[in-house]
Amino acid sequence: MAVASLYALVILYSWLLPGRYASIYAAIVCTILTITSAVQSKEMAANAQELSHMNVVISLVVLWISVMLILIAKSGFVSLENSNLRLTENSITLLEKVKELDVKQQELSKRKIQLEDLNSELLLKNQELERFTSIASHDLQEPLRTIGNMSYLIQKKYYNNLDDQGKKILEYISGATSRMTNLIKGLLDFSRIGNKRDIQIVDCQELVKTITEDFDTALKAVKGNIIFNELPQVKGNPLELRILFQNLISNGLKFKRSNTPPVIEVSAHERNSHFEFCVKDNGIGIDESNYDKIFLIFQRLHSLEEFEGTGLGLAYCRKIVELHGGKIWIDSKKDVGSSFHFTLEKNT
Amino acid sequence: MTDKIDQLNCVLLIDDDEATNFFHRIIIEEEWPDLHIQAVPSAKEGLDFLLSRGAYSNQPKPGIIFLDINMPAMSGWDFLEEYNDLSKDIHDCAVVSLLTTSLNPDDEEKAKSIPVVKEFVHKPLTPEVFWKVVDEHFIYN
Numbered sequence: 001m002a003v004a005s006l007y008a009l010v011i012l013y014s015w016l017l018p019g020r021y022a023s024i025y026a027a028i029v030c031t032i033l034t035i036t037s038a039v040q041s042k043e044m045a046a047n048a049q050e051l052s053h054m055n056v057v058i059s060l061v062v063l064w065i066s067v068m069l070i071l072i073a074k075s076g077f078v079s080l081e082n083s084n085l086r087l088t089e090n091s092i093t094l095l096e097k098v099k100e101l102d103v104k105q106q107e108l109s110k111r112k113i114q115l116e117d118l119n120s121e122l123l124l125k126n127q128e129l130e131r132f133t134s135i136a137s138h139d140l141q142e143p144l145r146t147i148g149n150m151s152y153l154i155q156k157k158y159y160n161n162l163d164d165q166g167k168k169i170l171e172y173i174s175g176a177t178s179r180m181t182n183l184i185k186g187l188l189d190f191s192r193i194g195n196k197r198d199i200q201i202v203d204c205q206e207l208v209k210t211i212t213e214d215f216d217t218a219l220k221a222v223k224g225n226i227i228f229n230e231l232p233q234v235k236g237n238p239l240e241l242r243i244l245f246q247n248l249i250s251n252g253l254k255f256k257r258s259n260t261p262p263v264i265e266v267s268a269h270e271r272n273s274h275f276e277f278c279v280k281d282n283g284i285g286i287d288e289s290n291y292d293k294i295f296l297i298f299q300r301l302h303s304l305e306e307f308e309g310t311g312l313g314l315a316y317c318r319k320i321v322e323l324h325g326g327k328i329w330i331d332s333k334k335d336v337g338s339s340f341h342f343t344l345e346k347n348t
Numbered sequence: 349m350t351d352k353i354d355q356l357n358c359v360l361l362i363d364d365d366e367a368t369n370f371f372h373r374i375i376i377e378e379e380w381p382d383l384h385i386q387a388v389p390s391a392k393e394g395l396d397f398l399l400s401r402g403a404y405s406n407q408p409k410p411g412i413i414f415l416d417i418n419m420p421a422m423s424g425w426d427f428l429e430e431y432n433d434l435s436k437d438i439h440d441c442a443v444v445s446l447l448t449t450s451l452n453p454d455d456e457e458k459a460k461s462i463p464v465v466k467e468f469v470h471k472p473l474t475p476e477v478f479w480k481v482v483d484e485h486f487i488y489n
Contacts, residue, residue: 143364
């Protein structure tokens, strides 16, 4: 009967059977077989009954202990397998994410290369521009200065030897020369805006006050008035902002309607991240079809006889505002007046 | 400038542009008719004149040197480097005045850092500026 203990081997092998409870089923089958054989052997050996009962009990104890062991071991394995499965799943998603990242990285490096290309192109264009500036400043200026110098000499030494027509011709030459000198100087100054700039807090109230004082004589001559009140502080380059306000105000004084004293109003409105300034005049105004033209360099809408100028003022203004990260635009009505709006960053 | 130079006998004009030299010569001649004015078309010839070399032997020592900056081959800056190495005698009796174009403020910044450059003159030279330089550096009657 102790042979029934060998069923323990069956139980141990049931480890290999699939299913969590396979060992239990095997154990039940083995138990039944053991009991059945014990019942059958009763008839064969009555004297050995006591012993065989003991054997059955021992076999069953061994059998079920094996079952317990198998179950414990197997359940440990199952949970291990589960975490293994989860780990595998996680590593698969991780791998996918890594792949995605890799693709994104490739895209990024492609973009970076594109940006670098654009940047070097820009640098090249900038260099070209600088070369152009130096040509404008020196190479064009040199012969122009000679023309100016020589017409000055003629004016100084031979003016009285010329007849009226000759004098007139000489005056045209001198006038055109000094105008061209101014244009080239303006062009050079224009290209210089933005070089070597530092950003400070600028008090616009103070700035406009100083400009108004500078315009004092001009204002009195035309009986003009400049109105401004509690203008805010902004972040910017003081020199450039001065040119900006100065140009807009002097435009207002220059492009006045005849018989109407110019009144210029400077105001500011707070917006989310910036201030919106407005320089409003009561001058001749601009037709809507010319709104875009006026901010272009050397663009003029009037003949020199009507209004003198280089056609640089508003181009300066646009460049300065854009350098400060702002926008400039106009709102105007012919024969009523113009309002120049521009935005500047708050002092925060 | 502490010590003034006794006499102004000669002015040296260095400019590759002939018309500029021509113009400056007339301006100075009108102001000071018997002053010796020497115009040269290059920085190299300017040095030759200063050292009485080559074609320029036995020359008066220039009191004012009007020096152009932008010249081919040897620029005004190159001239100043060589000039710096010349003898003290020459330095003591001459004033180097740089001719700058008002259009190029960077030049003026650079010129201010060079000690031998005593004056900066915006082209073209005018009688007023000429007399200003003379009054500043020379004793004259």
